[in-house]
Amino acid sequence: METSLSSVFRIVQLCSKLSGFVAYWSWQTPLAIREIGIKMKNLYGKALLTDPGLTKSTAFTREERERFGLRGLLPYEVASMHKQIERVLGSMRCKSSAIEKYIFLNALLERNQRLFYRTMIDHIEEIMPLVYTPTVGEACKKFAHIFRKPQGFYITPEDRGEIATILRNWPEEDIRVIVVTDGERILGLGDLGANGMGIPIGKVALYVACAGIHPAQCMPVMLDVGTNNVALREDPLYLGYPHPRIDAATYRALVDEFVQAVQLRYPHAVIQFEDFLTPHAFEFLERYNGQVRCFNDDIQGTAAVTLAGIYTSCRITGKQFADLNIMFLGTGSAASGTAELAVDAFVKAGLSNAEAQRRLWFIDRKGLITTANENIKPRIKPFIQAHAACSFAEAIDEIKPDVLIGATGVAGTFNEAIVRRMAAVNERPVIIALSNPTSHTECTAEQAYQWSDGRVIFASGSPFDPVRYGDTVFKPAQGNNAYIFPGIGLGVTASAARLVTQSMFLTAAEVLANTVTESEIRNGSVYPALTRVRDVSLAIAAAVCRVAMNEGLAESALPEDLNSYIRSLMYEPDY
Numbered sequence: 001m002e003t004s005l006s007s008v009f010r011i012v013q014l015c016s017k018l019s020g021f022v023a024y025w026s027w028q029t030p031l032a033i034r035e036i037g038i039k040m041k042n043l044y045g046k047a048l049l050t051d052p053g054l055t056k057s058t059a060f061t062r063e064e065r066e067r068f069g070l071r072g073l074l075p076y077e078v079a080s081m082h083k084q085i086e087r088v089l090g091s092m093r094c095k096s097s098a099i100e101k102y103i104f105l106n107a108l109l110e111r112n113q114r115l116f117y118r119t120m121i122d123h124i125e126e127i128m129p130l131v132y133t134p135t136v137g138e139a140c141k142k143f144a145h146i147f148r149k150p151q152g153f154y155i156t157p158e159d160r161g162e163i164a165t166i167l168r169n170w171p172e173e174d175i176r177v178i179v180v181t182d183g184e185r186i187l188g189l190g191d192l193g194a195n196g197m198g199i200p201i202g203k204v205a206l207y208v209a210c211a212g213i214h215p216a217q218c219m220p221v222m223l224d225v226g227t228n229n230v231a232l233r234e235d236p237l238y239l240g241y242p243h244p245r246i247d248a249a250t251y252r253a254l255v256d257e258f259v260q261a262v263q264l265r266y267p268h269a270v271i272q273f274e275d276f277l278t279p280h281a282f283e284f285l286e287r288y289n290g291q292v293r294c295f296n297d298d299i300q301g302t303a304a305v306t307l308a309g310i311y312t313s314c315r316i317t318g319k320q321f322a323d324l325n326i327m328f329l330g331t332g333s334a335a336s337g338t339a340e341l342a343v344d345a346f347v348k349a350g351l352s353n354a355e356a357q358r359r360l361w362f363i364d365r366k367g368l369i370t371t372a373n374e375n376i377k378p379r380i381k382p383f384i385q386a387h388a389a390c391s392f393a394e395a396i397d398e399i400k401p402d403v404l405i406g407a408t409g410v411a412g413t414f415n416e417a418i419v420r421r422m423a424a425v426n427e428r429p430v431i432i433a434l435s436n437p438t439s440h441t442e443c444t445a446e447q448a449y450q451w452s453d454g455r456v457i458f459a460s461g462s463p464f465d466p467v468r469y470g471d472t473v474f475k476p477a478q479g480n481n482a483y484i485f486p487g488i489g490l491g492v493t494a495s496a497a498r499l500v501t502q503s504m505f506l507t508a509a510e511v512l513a514n515t516v517t518e519s520e521i522r523n524g525s526v527y528p529a530l531t532r533v534r535d536v537s538l539a540i541a542a543a544v545c546r547v548a549m550n551e552g553l554a555e556s557a558l559p560e561d562l563n564s565y566i567r568s569l570m571y572e573p574d575y
């Protein structure tokens, strides 16, 4: 399979070289081509009014109403998009729960794409938590019950041998970003089977809103290989493949076939692996990363966002990055991915590889991971410390970590004693509670500020409202890979980078940290305001393009004014 995968990829590369001019031209003009496509659709009357990509609904002008057979189909008023957004927000805010708002917004996306994305971009701080974590967690749990209309692409074991054929059913010809999950580790919620489709759908919404990848160029994919979640399988409304997860060999063959089929149908697409169980996440990253354009968001995207938060924290604490000790609770994708990228960052800061590894400390359920531990996961082995066995709390007292990172998926694992200990060994303790959704966070923002007497530098995977402590109001930042993957995807799209490399994530972390302003830092935030996320993604994309050029991976010739070029590729939803 290894051989056949690399030969498929080599053939695709060869074809793309042979048709160099055509490939270059199509990389440079994807949106123009798409706009021509839209005009050629030539829709009229009700069909135009109900086409989610083309409708302007009440904003169709009198002239358009006349020209496109819309007279009588709309109320008199010609609304501006601004007024439509006001109406959307008014209706949405009337809903009494986050999940109702999610359903409402999803229906808007199916009705009027441009209005949905304009609303999301202009009100990103309000909308993102409804479309993404934490609400997307609840939406996944209830996916089969709130399902209204199919979105995304489903592959099951019954499609074996035919994936390349059925991919032709997807109506778009120019896919640049594929977010794929098998639903086995959805946020901190475990195996949600096909219900996990909510995650690729949410991540795609972020690609569009946060980085301006055109919605038609993004594809959510569910590799529905069954679920070991018995309650789900017994749910009469469950929509997925209603069997236990398939055996390992069939599973691997299916993933291989999917990756190969993508190379044939969508050779320009970057594959983002999302929310796979950690052993599979690492296995597929190792297997495909050097061969096809792909990355794992939970390992690499998370690593970059966490590292950026650590870099920024140094601007507050005055500590040198090269002097830090970093402790992780949890040994999964998020924690080990972050540690691996931190090694690269330490080495760049002047440490040797071995010195860098000694700065990273892992805690599991039994306490500090040391040379005395048995059955250490392969990715954790480089970080085993020659230290006496001790509990989590003792490890903080003894090692005095500058930074504590939680990636357990388990609520309350940073309890009062832990936070107080971090505050006892640091003037300004840095605590990053990565786990999602909010109900699974290691500690809340309020707890972190209370238990550290207002001294903590805090970030969390899901957003928290501002916290008042004494006279100060802190605006805790959201440490989420949403700051990273959209810019990576945009940079890879812009440069046609053949592969997605670790240095792209290191550079993304540096760029993200550099975008944080002094006033954001004063508010207690180690990440930029979400309202600036499109500019942040653009900056990351430009840096990714530079890495792609330096590493000889860019298949597209890039202009000197990278920023203007990348901005010209970004989708701006407007009428």
Ligand SMILES: NC(=O)C1=CN([C@@H]2O[C@H](COP(=O)(O)OP(=O)(O)OC[C@H]3O[C@@H](n4cnc5c(N)ncnc54)[C@H](O)[C@@H]3O)[C@@H](O)[C@H]2O)C=CC1
Pocket (backbone or CB within 6 Å): 185, 186, 187, 188, 189, 277, 278, 297, 298, 299, 302, 305, 329, 330, 331, 332, 333, 334, 335, 363, 364, 365, 366, 406, 407, 408, 409, 410, 413, 434, 435, 436, 437, 440, 460, 461, 462, 479, 480, 481, 482
């Ligand atoms: N903020 C962000 O951008 C991201 C957040 N995450 C979140 O991080 C969490 C973990 O994700 P993965 O690393 O992929 O999961 P994982 O399941 O691979 O890792 C979880 C780790 O936590 C350990 N653990 C569980 N309970 C523990 C306890 N009480 N004490 C010590 N260790 C404990 C497990 O043994 C395991 O090593 C999830 O909630 C996920 O949503 C993941 C990726 C990105």
Ligand SMILES: CC(=O)C(=O)O
Pocket (backbone or CB within 6 Å): 133, 186, 187, 188, 275, 297, 298, 435, 436, 461, 480, 481, 482
């Ligand atoms: C944010 C994310 O990717 C996760 O929690 O899995």
Ligand SMILES: [Mg+2]
Pocket (backbone or CB within 6 Å): 187, 274, 275, 297, 298
């Ligand atoms: Mg994830």
